[in-house]
Amino acid sequence: MKTSHSYPFFGPDGYDGLDALLQELAPSKTFLLVDSNTTHCLSVFVPKLGQLDAAFEVLEVPPGEESKSLEVAANLWSVLLEYGADRNSLIINVGGGVVCDLGAFIAATFKRGIPFVNVPTSLLAMVDASVGGKNGINFAGLKNQLGTFTQPNYVLIDPDFLTSLPQQEWESGHAEMLKHALLSGTNWAEALQLEPATLALYEIQQSVAFKAAIVREDFKETGKRKVLNLGHTTGHAWESYAAVSGNPCTHGAAVIQGLHVALLLSGLQDEQYALAKRYPWIKVEDDALTPLWERQLQDKKNTRGEVRYVLLEELGKPIWDVQITREQWTQAVSALNSAS
Structure with a gap:
């Protein structure tokens, strides 16, 4: 696995760079993590990537902080096991801060770490959650009590996602x-x-x-x-x-x-x-x-x-x-x- 990037890539050049990374990593399986608010973003995101495995799997979680929980994390780990994910699998997190935090935590802990990419779709995620390598979930009613410091392999920021932001x-x-x-x-x-x-x-x-x-x-x-x-x-x-x-x-x-x-x-x-x-x-x-x-x-x-x-x-x-x-x-x- 190549050295991860802490600085994001923007717009069309960002898609080109992500395509190059997909070709370089050649993941055994690719998972796209979304919530029900960002599933629609895939219709824009997926066609821009020529190197994305056509057999990718979509993992959808409910929107909101409730998804940053041990229960949701355990369910996602179980799904990855069921689909035969290994240490060369890739998770691409397409969503806001919750999706980026949760998906990065899942990737950082599954089999002691698999590659992951953050594609933030909200302004908060673009300027905060997707950048910096912090990830985590909530525990005992407190914010971000469980987590790791793990840099993503890539961060793609596409401002076009903001056009429909509430x-x-x-x-x-x-x-x-x-x-x-x-x-x-x-x-x-x-x-x-x-x-x-x-x-x-x-x-x-x-x-x-x-x-x-x-x-x-x-x-x-x-x-x-x-x-x-x-x-x-x-x-x-x-x-x-x-x-x-x-x-x-x-x-x-x-x-x-x-x-x-x-x-x-x-x-x-x-x-x-x-x-x-x-x-x-x-x-x-x-x-x-x-x-x-x-x-x-x-x-x-x-x-x-x-x-x-x-x-x-x-x-x-x-x-x-x-x-x-x-x-x-x-x-x-x-x-x-x-x-x-």
Whole structure:
């Protein structure tokens, strides 16, 4: 198996490169993983690949975070065994963040690792889930508790998939682009004004390139890569709490909540106000404070039972492993509630 790629390939050239990889790998069996929302993408994707094995199998999972579970993973491993998959088989993940996360985890763990390709179809997956080599599933009601660091063999980004993207899915991807803009400090004002109808390819490429550069520097997240968790400590807690409360939200909506908290804790009131004008803070009720904090105590980035945050000294100057107490967090949430 050839060295995997951490940087994506875009558009027509990306299809040519994937065709070349298919010819090089000559997989014994090829599996296309989709969910019921992205099955229709195959009618566009498959005809563009002359080297794709005509006898490929389609594996479809239900859409949504519920599919990032041990049960779904076990079912997929069983199906791979039933179809006679071996270490030279290939999985191509065609879908959003859930499909890319799940499919990469399946590939990384089946027979100790088989080749896989990510073909993100949502903005969130293009600028986040498909890039960086993280994969995983949820466990015990907590986000991404089981997973690996495994780079895909190839990432193909085709912006044409975004033409029918629902507004909520656009906002999920936009949240990650805003996070990258805060971290880089180069295009915060411009990123706030992005709209789906006018989103340009170079803007996607800029966001992807920022993340890819950090990943190359710190693949296993022992240092600088931790900055990519900006907004995600509160964000993941909010997302998992919303799910068990019967009022699920998108990953992006949860990250926006987390960015509000991180900006306030960083003392960047102007930036938090600008964010609120585009994406208002959602008030946190008093009875949600304890379960939200308890979920943050389970965050993977914590050390010695202390909740650790990524904050900003200023735009473009992130700091990580900042200990935040429950009192500090509660005061920030209270201030945001009062201002909303």
